[in-house]
Amino acid sequence: MSIFKETRNLLGGLGITLRHMLAKPVTIQYPEEKRTLPSRFRARIVLTRDPDGDERCVACYLCSAACPVDCISMQSGERPNGRRYAEWFRINFSRCIFCGLCAEACPTLAIQMTPDYEFCKRDIREMIYEKEDLLIDGCGKDDSYNFYRHAGIGVTQPRGEGLEETRPVDARSLMP
């Protein structure tokens, strides 16, 4: 008879809710307890340095071009040896949507995302981070990569000194 089946279903449902009532809640009490975030979590953006301690950013504008909300702006400059750098670099975090496209676009691994998601300010202008605020002392996620060891031929080191390079061949000496 269907009434017995339905009564059993009803009691079964009550049993399930009772079991969940006695189970431990999954809630994390946020300000007191915090979960450990994965290292690839996308939050506050930083500018990292290469292993030698020089800043990685070469002011190529790829991050600001990739940014869907246009929150990154900079002015490129050039050192006497031809090495490019950012004269100023600015991220407006009040616009940033933490999509991570800038970090993906970056050819030198300079711009990276960190798991630090807790930053808020009373004054919205304080959400505009300048280069000094963004630049950190470490290498971020890759502690061996140095762009100018692999590319930017002839800018910071003579031709042929790069890691994947061979020394240039003297065409005149290449006799058959």
Place this chain on the structure above:
Amino acid sequence: MTADPVDIALFAAKLGAVFFAVLTLAAYLVFAERRILAWIQDRKGPNRVGPFGLLQPLADVIKLLTKEDLVPAAADRWLFYLAPAMAAIPALLIFSVIPFGAPLTIAGHTLPLLIADLNVGLLFFLALSSIAVYGVAIGGWASNSKYSLLGGIRGLAQLISYELSMGLALVPVVMMSRSFSMTDIVTAQQSMPFIVYQPLAFIIFLISITAECRRIPFDLPEAEGELVAGFHTEYSGMRFGLFFVGEYINIIVLGGLAATFFLGGWHGPLLPPVIWFSIKTLAFAFLMIWLRGTLPRLRYDQLMHLGWKILTPLALFNILVTAWLLFLTS
């Protein structure tokens, strides 16, 4: 009652205590519901205001009182003002006929632990529970909004489908205790609560008063999935709060009635009578919350079907069987 000042003082104290207890209990039932529903859903619920969130009802009341009291431009003003009171006051009044403890004797004065020992207490309850639905209907009508109106109409239509079976489920109780007075009904259950003799009537009564509370699975007048908030869509601030608290007073009162009619009232071994009554009432309140966390809302026609085609015939059949058995044993 003679105009003895001690009697009057005792009565006033009793009145104040009951008022305070019922309203506080209703406020904390809101809190309990939020916590228990949260546990059912693997959450923690409100636990920020005070230790374990125990001051949450106070915070809710402050919030409701300081909210803007909004009356829609097209609303029928006076009915709109009146409706929340009509929903909450009958619920409170019903409590006046529920005996919540054995009579006390203080300094030679006997103090029956109920407000008014009416000899038609049961009929008084049935009448008032029908009036309470006018709050819903009038609130829905006076708001002049389509959702409210639909909620109000549903409230009335729901009333006619469960009220009949609720009344009929109580007939066997009256037949067995041979009285409409709540005190006599409780006294008749001194040896054995009526639930033992009348399990079917108890189940019918339980389903009917769940509908009377207008709670899931019978919360058709509210039906937040379909009607925004049903009859109280247009209400804000403490007027909404009155509807809300009325619902919870209703749970307590109907829990008290279920205890009185079927579970032996304040009778029970070992513990003091008032404690037994509270346990039975709160167990019913817990059942209501538990059901809310478990069941989906019935469709409109399903409620009608349940009320008219199943509960009412069953209740009538139960009356016949009870009458036959009583006739045979007498």
